[in-house]
Amino acid sequence: MDLALTDSQEMLKASVRSFMAREAPKDVIVGLERAESGLVPELWQKACELGWLGMLVPEEYGGGGASLSDTAVLYEELGRGPLPGPFFSSGVLGALVLLEAGTAAQRSELLPTVARGERILTVAVTDPNASWGPHGVTCVPQLRADGFRLTGTKPFVADATSVTDIVVAARTGDAPTDVSLFLVNTRAAGVSTRRLPGFLSWHDEVALEGAPAILLGDAPDRGWAALERALLRALPVLCSYMVGGCQAVYEMSVSHSQTRVQFGVPVGKFQRVQDHIIRLVNHLDSARWTTSEALWKLDTGRPAAASVHMAKAVASEAYLEACNAAHEVHAGIGSANEYGLVAHTQMSRTVFHYLGDPRWHKRRMADALEW
Amino acid sequence: MDFEVTYSEEQQRFRAEVRAWLTEHVAPDITRTPTSPEDNYRRYQQLRALGRELGAKGWLFSRAPVTYGGGGLDVDHAIILEEEIDRFDLTLPPYYDSGGRLGAASILVWGTEEQKRAFLPPIYTGAVRTWQLLTEPSAGSDLAGVRMTALRDGDHYVLNGQKIFVGSDNGADRIWLIACTDPNGRRHENVSWFMIDADLPGIEVQPMQLMGTGGEGGADSGVKNTVFFDDVRVPAFSLIGGENNGWKVASTHLELEHGAGGRIGRNRMWERLLRYCQETKRDGMPLVQHQEVRDGLADVYINGEIQRLFGLRNFWLVYSKRPRSYEGPQLSYHRKMTGLWMTGAILDAVGPAALTTDPTWGSAGGFLELQQRNGIVAVHPGGTADVQRVSMSRRIGIGRAAAEQAGRVQ
Numbered sequence: 106m107d108l109a110l111t112d113s114q115e116m117l118k119a120s121v122r123s124f125m126a127r128e129a130p131k132d133v134i135v136g137l138e139r140a141e142s143g144l145v146p147e148l149w150q151k152a153c154e155l156g157w158l159g160m161l162v163p164e165e166y167g168g169g170g171a172s173l174s175d176t177a178v179l180y181e182e183l184g185r186g187p188l189p190g191p192f193f194s195s196g197v198l199g200a201l202v203l204l205e206a207g208t209a210a211q212r213s214e215l216l217p218t219v220a221r222g223e224r225i226l227t228v229a230v231t232d233p234n235a236s237w238g239p240h241g242v243t244c245v246p247q248l249r250a251d252g253f254r255l256t257g258t259k260p261f262v263a264d265a266t267s268v269t270d271i272v273v274a275a276r277t278g279d280a281p282t283d284v285s286l287f288l289v290n291t292r293a294a295g296v297s298t299r300r301l302p303g304f305l306s307w308h309d310e311v312a313l314e315g316a317p318a319i320l321l322g323d324a325p326d327r328g329w330a331a332l333e334r335a336l337l338r339a340l341p342v343l344c345s346y347m348v349g350g351c352q353a354v355y356e357m358s359v360s361h362s363q364t365r366v367q368f369g370v371p372v373g374k375f376q377r378v379q380d381h382i383i384r385l386v387n388h389l390d391s392a393r394w395t396t397s398e399a400l401w402k403l404d405t406g407r408p409a410a411a412s413v414h415m416a417k418a419v420a421s422e423a424y425l426e427a428c429n430a431a432h433e434v435h436a437g438i439g440s441a442n443e444y445g446l447v448a449h450t451q452m453s454r455t456v457f458h459y460l461g462d463p464r465w466h467k468r469r470m471a472d473a474l475e476w
Numbered sequence: 477m478d479f480e481v482t483y484s485e486e487q488q489r490f491r492a493e494v495r496a497w498l499t500e501h502v503a504p505d506i507t508r509t510p511t512s513p514e515d516n517y518r519r520y521q522q523l524r525a526l527g528r529e530l531g532a533k534g535w536l537f538s539r540a541p542v543t544y545g546g547g548g549l550d551v552d553h554a555i556i557l558e559e560e561i562d563r564f565d566l567t568l569p570p571y572y573d574s575g576g577r578l579g580a581a582s583i584l585v586w587g588t589e590e591q592k593r594a595f596l597p598p599i600y601t602g603a604v605r606t607w608q609l610l611t612e613p614s615a616g617s618d619l620a621g622v623r624m625t626a627l628r629d630g631d632h633y634v635l636n637g638q639k640i641f642v643g644s645d646n647g648a649d650r651i652w653l654i655a656c657t658d659p660n661g662r663r664h665e666n667v668s669w670f671m672i673d674a675d676l677p678g679i680e681v682q683p684m685q686l687m688g689t690g691g692e693g694g695a696d697s698g699v700k701n702t703v704f705f706d707d708v709r710v711p712a713f714s715l716i717g718g719e720n721n722g723w724k725v726a727s728t729h730l731e732l733e734h735g736a737g738g739r740i741g742r743n744r745m746w747e748r749l750l751r752y753c754q755e756t757k758r759d760g761m762p763l764v765q766h767q768e769v770r771d772g773l774a775d776v777y778i779n780g781e782i783q784r785l786f787g788l789r790n791f792w793l794v795y796s797k798r799p800r801s802y803e804g805p806q807l808s809y810h811r812k813m814t815g816l817w818m819t820g821a822i823l824d825a826v827g828p829a830a831l832t833t834d835p836t837w838g839s840a841g842g843f844l845e846l847q848q849r850n851g852i853v854a855v856h857p858g859g860t861a862d863v864q865r866v867s868m869s870r871r872i873g874i875g876r877a878a879a880e881q882a883g884r885v886q
Contacts (some may be wrong), residue, residue: 106481108792174477362875373875376866382874383865386802386809394777394785401479406660467774476750476764476773 108397114178115403121182122390124155131445134186138442141300142380143189143307144267149222158196159220161342163204166216173338174400177345182443187452189307191225191264193346198339199226202272203446206286206321206331215288225268229259230332230460239282239329246275246287246318253287253297253318263459265298265309273311273318274332286328287318304402338403340413340460341406343469344396344420347456350449351389351424354363354431357446358382361435378434385430392416392423414470418463425454479788481555491554494535494560501529507565509841511628516698520646523571524605531602536569537576541584545597551795559761565744572644572698575599575606578729579652579671586669586717586725594713595671598650607643607674607728609653609703611767616856617863619654619730620664620723624705626655633657633670633715640684641857645698647681648674654722667722672713678708688846688853731804731883733858743780749773749822752839754828762827772825778812786810802871809864812855819851 110118120180152158155204161169176197183192191199200219202436203212203226218224233278235241244257255273265271270290277285289296291440295316319412332412362373402409428450432439439446454473461469483491503522510516530536531545532555538554540546549557561568580599583592593717598604615621624637635655643651651674658666682702717725753763753773786807793800820845823830833842855861873879 106788106792107796108789109477109796109798278592359872359874363873363877373869375875376869379869380865382872383809383868386868386872387806390786390789390806391782394733396783397477398479398785401477415781419782446700464771467771467778470613470777471770471774474777475566476754476770 110178114175117175117178118182121179122185124151125182125186125188129186129188132251132443133150134188134448135443135445135448137189138448142267143264144191144225149190153222156220158191158222159200161197162200162216162220166204166212166220168200168216168220172404173342174397174404177342177396177400180342180345181349184346185353187306187353187449189452191227191267193339193343194264195219195222195225195268197342198228198335198359199272201335201339202228202286202332203227203321205335206272206328208321208323211321223336224270226270226272227262227264227268228272228274228332229262229265230274231259231261233258233260239284239463242274242276242284242329244273244275244313246277246285249317251317253320254315255287255289255313255318256295256313256315260301260310261305261308261458262298262311263308265311266300266307271296271311272321273313274328275318277328280326282329282333284329285325286321288321289313289316289318293317293439303401304451304454308455308459336460337410337413340417341396341399341403343456343460344392344399344416345452347420347424348393348396350452351385351392351420351427354427354446354449355382355385355389358385358431360456361438365435365438367424372434381430381433385427385434388423388426389431392420395419410473411470413471414433414466416469417461418466420458421463421466424449425457428453442462479830481552483552483556487556491556491560494557497533498560498564502526502564502566506570517646520571522853524602525603527569527571530568530570531600536602537580537600538568540576540596540600541578544584544812545600557676569602571605573605574602574643574652577651578608578732579606579650581732582652582669582725582728583671583716585728586721586828590733591671591713591716595650604649605647606650606652608882609639609642609651610726611641612637612639617860620667621725622654622656622667624653624655625659626657626668626670626710628657628712628719629709631712632709633712634709635670635672635678635705637705639703639705640700642681642703644700644702650674651703652716652835654726657719657722661720664723665720668719669716669725669727670710671716672708672710672714676708677709678706680704680706686853687824688850728882730859733808743784745843746777746780748840748843749776752844753825754800756826758827769825772821776818776821776825779810779817783807783811801879802868804882805859805864805867805871808858809861809868812861812864815847815851816861819848 115471128151156169157179159168160171160179164170180193200216203215203219207215215224221224231241232243233235244255245255246255255275259273268291270288273287273289274284275287277283291298293316295314297312298309300307362378362382363371365372399409399412402412431446432450435446438444506522508519510519527536532847534547535557538547538549538557542548550646558568576599580596583595583785587595597604610619612622612624614623616629622636624639626633626635637655639653650671654667654669657668684700684702686700753769756763758766764773789814790803790807793803826844829838830844830848832838870880871882
């Protein structure tokens with residue numbers, strides 16, 4: 106038993122943290138708030154050069170072949186920003202979906218470009234008014250002489266305004282899981298994306314109007330199973346991003362409790378204020394340890410489905426509640442965009458439902474435990 | 477990271493040896509629910525006998541130093557012992573005892589060599605069962621405000637006062653306590669820590685009538701008592717860690733009691749609850765198949781898992797000698813609040829069957845009914861949930877420049 110990071114993980118953590126301090130300090134992240142895309146080109150370029158987008162991609166496809174636990178170290182640090190941009194969408198979920206769903210030829214052609222960050226992916230699953238389950242996929246492709254075409258609207262697609270290609274789930278059969286995955290180039294005719302306005306962090310709308318689509322894999326109806334396999338491994342990395350967010354708002358809150366003076370004393374002297382931070386750190390640690398154990402189970406080949414679903418449920422709730430608690434600690438200044446807490450609050454709401462909300466994952470957990 | 481202890485061949489052999497020994501020595505009826513006070517006492521004697529047999533092998537307190545009667549085993553062997561005794565629904569020690577893990581741990585840190593040789597072997601070999609006496613009617617969360625006095629008289633101290641919420645069923649052989657040795661002294665610098673015999677003249681024990689009254693078993697203490705001291709003379713040798721230094725001595729066991737030691741083991745409550753919900757029907761369908769029950773159980777399960785992970789983390793922190801901060805009281809706080817919350821969650825899932833011990837309408841052995849009471853009672857012992865939050869705040873350094881250090885445990 107050893108619950109510490111390895112030496113190389115500690116080194117990675119330190120290097121990402123210094124990168125973030127240099128390239129993505131608070132004002133950069135706050136400045137992005139109204140941008141159509143969360144991707145900062147110069148920063149993205151440097152991240153590509155560091156191999157971050159290919160970290161999880163196997164070495165045979167030009168990636169780093171890292172473990173999920175190693176990759177999670179990177180994402181926890183990115184989550185401290187919270188740094189937006191299609192890091193998770195492309196480097197984790199997109200890459201894993203290609204790996205699971207693509208033919209050998211597709212993997213060889215596409216994965217090296219994803220690993221280099223030249224091709225940027227996201228995955229569009231849900232159709233309007235749908236849950237995260239397979240029956241939520243209703244968009245039906247048309248097969249024409251020159252290939253598949255897709256028509257329909259996918260709301261709440263992560264980072265769609267930042268990517269070059271979208272993996273789109275579409276219905277190809279009558280059974281609930283008869284779903285196929287298609288690759289759609291965002292520059293093709295009939296594809297448009299727009300950032301949804303409001304309190305949502307770059308989860309965008311994708312509109313398809315006869316968009317040309319390439320089937321991933323060599324047969325239809327296998328997309329859902331591939332997506333599930335990819336999600337099982339991708340979700341805990343997303344959880345690590347949320348853990349990083351929780352950690353950042355925790356540190357922010359402790360620091361504020363020590364420096365903000367009211368009634369002549371630091372506000373952290375008041376037990377009411379202390380209680381908010383205790384609630385926050387309990388959520389932080391719940392998310393951290395459920396996530397770490399899920400990553401460990403996956404990396405060591407243990408059955409992990411229940412742990413993964415639990416981690417997503419716990420981390421989603423934790424990030425949201427951590428931000429709530431931080432707002433109670435900070436009061437007025439916490440709602441000033443420039444302070445930096447709001448970016449987390451908005452992100453915590455956005456990822457709360459992303460790839461399944463807590464209730465969804467708790468029910469999947471119960472199923473996985475075969476109650 | 478590695479969440480699992482890996483075992484060498486030698487350790488696997490040790491596991492086989494332990495399992496064979498326990499199979500031979502643990503009576504099958506030892507975990508029964510006692511049928512009467514007499515049966516409760518008989519069962520306690522069986523558990524004590526098992527404790528002495530374990531003690532003779534060094535397995536009762538396996539990590540304690542051999543010099544003082546412990547097993548001198550490393551953490552991996554200790555885990556094997558814990559896991560194997562857990563298979564028999566027992567703990568180490570197999571009865572309520574504040575001697576080894578808390579009292580002896582404090583003596584190891586603060587006692588003189590002579591005191592260690594005198595006090596530790598009887599504890600580690602299972603010859604004595606020990607109670608802790610901390611709380612008083614006017615000193616609960618404010619433990620430093622104890623009023624019981626221990627005043628020096630030649631080679632002795634004379635003890636007068638009253639302690640409450642003490643011990644268990646079936647009495648004790650030894651007790652440890654803190655008392656005020658300087659009534660005019662400064663707070664935290666006027667208390668001392670003693671380890672004494674429980675049968676001295678002037679000590680009187682009276683059971684308290686409380687809402688949690690399950691019989692003694694495993695780590696559950698069953699009954700709590702009031703203990704009166706009327707001019708009780710104890711040798712000065714009983715004083716551990718020096719006069720007026722008791723608050724520092726107490727920091728060791730308070731740290732351990734507040735969850736620093738961590739825990740690895742099964743969640744029996746969960747296993748029994750799930751089984752109950754699988755076997756009990758409502759409207760013709762097992763409870764566990766009702767979506768609202770399933771949702772409630774998912775939250776109970778998750779809180780149990782978080783509890784397990786916090787315990788595992790604390791266990792690892794202590795035994796890998798890593799710096800600790802707020803983790804001990806966090807585990808304690810989480811356990812207390814989860815237990816309290818679960819009383820509502822289980823009542824919601826199961827209904828009034830959770831409230832009765834009736835063999836027809838209640839749960840097996842009334843385990844759910846016991847949780848309904850104990851989940852509430854457990855909020856206060858070993859520092860209330862609020863006290864745990866105060867400790868966490870100090871350790872984190874909320875609102876203060878310097879964070880408080882965790883207590884010494886080794």
